[in-house]
Amino acid sequence: MSPLTWAVAAVVTDASGRLLLCRRSEGARRWGLPGGRLRHDESPADAVVRAVRAETGWAVAPADLVGLYRVTDPQVPAPPAGRCGGRPDVLVHVFRAGPADAGPAGEPATGCLPRWWPP
Numbered sequence: 460m461s462p463l464t465w466a467v468a469a470v471v472t473d474a475s476g477r478l479l480l481c482r483r484s485e486g487a488r489r490w491g492l493p494g495g496r497l498r499h500d501e502s503p504a505d506a507v508v509r510a511v512r513a514e515t516g517w518a519v520a521p522a523d524l525v526g527l528y529r530v531t532d533p534q535v536p537a538p539p540a541g542r543c544g545g546r547p548d549v550l551v552h553v554f555r556a557g558p559a560d561a562g563p564a565g566e567p568a569t570g571c572l573p574r575w576w577p578p
Contacts, residue, residue: 467554469494472557477578480574481571494510507554516563516567516573522554
């Protein structure tokens with residue numbers, strides 16, 4: 460059985476409804492929600508504040524939990540019925556959040572180009 464990885468992400472919107480996304484520089488240059496992995500000594504709410512700031516430079520204030528989503532790799536074949544393993548398992552806690560400050564609190568991480576998108 461593959462270990463479960465715990466992660467967080469945030470749907471960050473500002474007062475005008477714009478959405479903060481992060482462009483990933485590796486591979487396909489995809490845009491996605493900012494976030495990251497939980498550390499063993501933090502709650503999901505604390506992790507999303509830390510991870511979003513580390514990735515984008517923006518301090519955020521989580522408003523509520525949007526949902527829990529299980530993500531698996533579709534390239535890896537699913538195990539037979541009743542069996543575990545094969546695909547990596549990631550459980551993502553997705554929060555709704557807003558900026559805590561008027562501007563970024565720091566620099567974005569290497570590999571993330573943050574951008575605000577109109578609603």
